[in-house]
Amino acid sequence: MARRALILVDVQYDFCEGGALAVAGGLDVAHSLAAALRDEEFLSAYDVVVTTQDWHIDPGEHFAAPGEEPDFRVSWPVHCVAESDGARIVDELADAVRGIDTVPVIEVFKGHYAAAYSGFEGVTDDDEPLIDRLRAHGITDVDVAGIATDYCVKETALHAAQAGLRTTVLTDFAVGIRAPDVAELYADGFPAAGVLVR
Numbered sequence: 001m002a003r004r005a006l007i008l009v010d011v012q013y014d015f016c017e018g019g020a021l022a023v024a025g026g027l028d029v030a031h032s033l034a035a036a037l038r039d040e041e042f043l044s045a046y047d048v049v050v051t052t053q054d055w056h057i058d059p060g061e062h063f064a065a066p067g068e069e070p071d072f073r074v075s076w077p078v079h080c081v082a083e084s085d086g087a088r089i090v091d092e093l094a095d096a097v098r099g100i101d102t103v104p105v106i107e108v109f110k111g112h113y114a115a116a117y118s119g120f121e122g123v124t125d126d127d128e129p130l131i132d133r134l135r136a137h138g139i140t141d142v143d144v145a146g147i148a149t150d151y152c153v154k155e156t157a158l159h160a161a162q163a164g165l166r167t168t169v170l171t172d173f174a175v176g177i178r179a180p181d182v183a184e185l186y187a188d189g190f191p192a193a194g195v196l197v198r
């Protein structure tokens, strides 16, 4: 029997309007996801909900060196420093996740000492890799949402598919940085990798 997880990727203040690495539309995604999670019918499709957070302590070249301009592909402005306000999940969504009492919630943190775009590079607070925790829950399918479609959502979805999970990206609940890159992913990149787009 299929068992499905919803993975909410990096819906953190630093990736939303006003944040250190703002993605236009981030707050909209946070609010839409919060509303969806409060809808029993939406939530009933899932056996597990996962949140991932970029959680940097000293991620090396992921942060542009002081005095240097980030290239916004490999190097980025300082963002999502562990324990900082910018690393918090947007309150409304965090409240909605806390309100889930029908299925387990798995919190995953990534990027402590190096860049980590995929949630599958992250670990729970007791250091368990996400894939192990999903397997323990018998998960066969994952839906991926969050920020940003062309970076962490993409890498999380590709990684999930590579791990043998039936993977879908939820376009209504994801937002990207570069529109042409997102369009290319939806049209070609995801389907070629076996990732469904809905």
Ligand SMILES: [Zn+2]
Residues within 6 Å of the ligand: 054, 056, 062, 079, 080, 111, 115, 116
């Ligand atoms: Zn980062």
